[in-house]
Amino acid sequence: MPECTDTHIGARIAEQRNIAHLTQRGLADKAHISYSLLSKVESGHKPASPALVAACARALGIESSILVGQPFTAEQREDRFDAPIAAIRASLENWDVPLDPVAPPRALHEIAADVKALGELRRSAEYLKTADKAPALIDELVEATHRHEGRGRERAHRLLAYTYRCVHDVVYGLGHIDLGSAVLARMSYSAERSGDPYMVVLTAYLRAQSCFNTGRHEVGFRLMERSLADVEDDVRRGDRSALCVQGNLRLRATMLAARLSPASKSQEDSARAQWQEAWETAERLGGDTQNYVMSFGPSNTRIHEVALEVELGHYGRAVKAAEKMHLPDEFCELYPDRVSHHYIDVSRAQLWTGDRQGAFTSLLRARSAAPQKTRYHPQARETVLALRRADRSSNETLANYVRWLGV
Structure with a gap:
């Protein structure tokens, strides 16, 4: 059974602040956040936003995952993640040494079908199934990179890089941040040998995601600027893969810009400008587009419009933007991970605006997705x-949800 705890993020911030011998005002000044808000968060009267968590973590010299309590080990043990995570760690030990397996790797087109299925599990946020299937694929593809030459070797590395991408989503989502960094190192090795510049850009995109945990948002933002320059020529020619990549880079730059510290009007303007650029790319595509590297379109851009307002603390605007949205059924079917994240963001905004029933309804939708x-x-x-x-x-439905989460 999961460990039962009432510890909220604010309590962890207070604990780490005391360890660092800082007063509330001292931490607020160092993190460039409101003293009043920090006080309410630590006492549990206000929920902690990701931006506040990142600012406090940076000021305290620790990672955000420590403050949010990740990884949730008891729950992962209950869900039987221990063995798959151990297998993933073991698979990362070899990326450049040819072995003598019992059976030689299959033909690349056969492996590619399994990699595609793994990608579908990733988009559905089927963490356990993805973690179960990935290690064997990694071992097989590593061997394939040694047995093929030329374009065959490049394709093996491309499939391997994408497999690592799927694994990264799992370990990052579960809060294994250090393991995620190791996965990115392996992904970078294969991406650089894949003959596919978009795989290299995808690695940078995921690397920027880790900046949310460390609080180095300025590093992530510069990574996105550099990657945008790398795809600019292909975008100018109207390459649809490049447009999908560009749109996603803009959306990540949007969220990174929103968290740059200290907060300012120019920071907000920069974040909105990045989102507007993403929207123009979505309009240029003409609809939601599924792509082999990064899918993109109006639906995901609208989702980020809501996320941006939440990030900037404009919760009423976020709720209104969400109310005007309609996610197509096809999008919800193809990208349940994005849909779930969207409803988690909406629930945060509804909570801050006092709509507790709406917040809980959104969390139910997130779980359903x-x-x-x-x-x-x-x-x-x-x-x-x-x-x-x-x-x-004493809402029994809420109590059941609490028990399901393990808190």
């Missing part, structure tokens, strides 16, 4: 804890 993503998402847990503290009616 992608249960494992929701169960291991720190902000879903933080919102649920806030709802439980505010609940005075």
